[in-house]
Amino acid sequence: MFGFGSKEYLLGLDIGSGSIKILQLKEIKGKLKIERFGVKPLPAEMIVDGAIMDGLGVVMAIKELAGEQKLKNKGVALSISGTSVIVKKISLPPMPEEELEKQIKFEAEQYIPFDINDVYLDFHILAQGDQPAEGQAEMDVLLVATKKDKLNDYANAVREAGLTPKVVDVDAFAIENMYCANYDVVPTELTALVNIGASVMNINILKGGMSVFTRDITIGGNRYSERIQQDLGLSPDDAEAAKKGRYPGVNEAALNEAITAVDMEVATEIGRSFDYFRTTSPDDEIMRVVLCGGCAKIKSLPARISEQVGIETSVADPFARLDTTGLKMSPEELAEVAPDMAVVVGLALRWEGDR
Secondary structure (H helix, E strand, O other): OEEOOOOOEOEEEEEOOOEEEEEEEEEEOOEEEEEEEEEEEOOOOOEEOOEEOOHHHHHHHHHHHHHHHOOOOOEEEEEEOOOOEEEEEEEEOOOOHHHHHHHHHHHHOOOOOOOHHHEEEEEEEEEEOOOOEOOEOOEEEEEEEEEHHHHHHHHHHHHHOOOEEEEEEEHHHHHHHHHHHHOOOOOOOEEEEEEEOOOOEEEEEEEOOEEEEEEEEOOOHHHHHHHHHHHHOOOHHHHHHHHOOOOOOOOHHHHHHHHHHHHHHHHHHHHHHHHHHHHHOOOOOEEEEEEEOHHHHOOOHHHHHHHHHOOOEEEOOOOOOOEOHHHOOOHHHHHHHHHHHHHHHHHHOOEOOOO
16 A cells, blocks of 8 residues: 555565565466565564564564575565554545545544554545435545554665565555455455454455455464463463474363364454444345465364354465466475465565555
């Protein structure tokens, strides 16, 4: 959404709480091929709830990952999420985009819970409506705001690592890009994209490939690790390993009970978001839930969400329509990492100047 600067795809850079990911696409004979792809795990507490706590550590991790990939393209699309990002659909009287650019700050003040001078603003006109409002048609506008200090922290980390931020997106919209590039979109149907990372869950409900509702919730994979650590008396590293099924000798019954408890927390939060969406769009029915992020690999979670919300839930494949032959990875290895890659694939689909 927030631009810094021929349709040459930018380098996707996903700076997440648990890892940093890089992905570069190139269009060859109408097919998108992955040219560069790398992941660098991050220590816990380096990024917390979407906020960078250890700037130098993040810069060094980006530098190391960029060096390993021998990058030629230094232009980057990155994204942010969390409580300092506000996404709101608003209705305004019809006006030219040039006029809206001048008025958006005034219009935004009533919707943004921060000092308007402390945020960056962007907008996208969704549709020209024909429903009369006090005798006048309205247009739907997607308003996006983020606190300047948070965006600057991310952009500065990228610059200090020797790369150039060209576009800053929002995680939920990056996932939308990924979905529309890899799946058939039915114009009248609603799909809920749910991305659950280490510390933040993004919900984006699409209608015909266009966002009609977004929400970020501060719960993610770290909650599973914390609960396992607490219930089973394990160290943080051992709890993380147990969550991934890589800790032999663990008490399976206690582990499953801890995971089930957090599954319910996550599913309940998703259900609450859907309930709120229905109060604003009572005639719209969500047809499917598509899950991505590291937590999508928790085998019990999709079924738990489906049971809680009463909607079919599946796990996304961000590589479904991409050429992955250059990665030299087996189908099993690709399937293992795929759910984590939704945001970085969506970012790698951006180019400088697009909105």
